[in-house]
Amino acid sequence: MTENWTAIAMAFVALFLVGGIVSFLKQGLKKGAALLAALAVLATTAAVLWW
Template structure:
C-alpha cells in the first residue's frame, strides 16, 4: 500500500515539474526547461517502476 502512495507522489512531482517547464519556456529559459524536462522524465519513470 505504501508503494502506491509513493508512486502517486512521484507522479505529482512530475506534473509539478511539467508546469515548471511551461513557465521556464515562457520566460525564455531554455536550459532550465531542459533540465526540468529530464527531471520530470526521471520522476515519471520512478512512478511507473514503483507502481
C-alpha cells in the same frame, strides 16, 4: 485506497515539473526547461517502476 503512495507522489512531482517547464519556456529559459524536462522524465519513470 491504495498502497502505492510513493508512486502517486512521484506522479504529482512529475506534473509539478511539467508546469515548471511551461513557466521556464515562457520566460525564455531553455536550459532550465531542459533540466526540468529531464527531472520530469526521471520522476515519471520512478512512478511507473514503483507502481
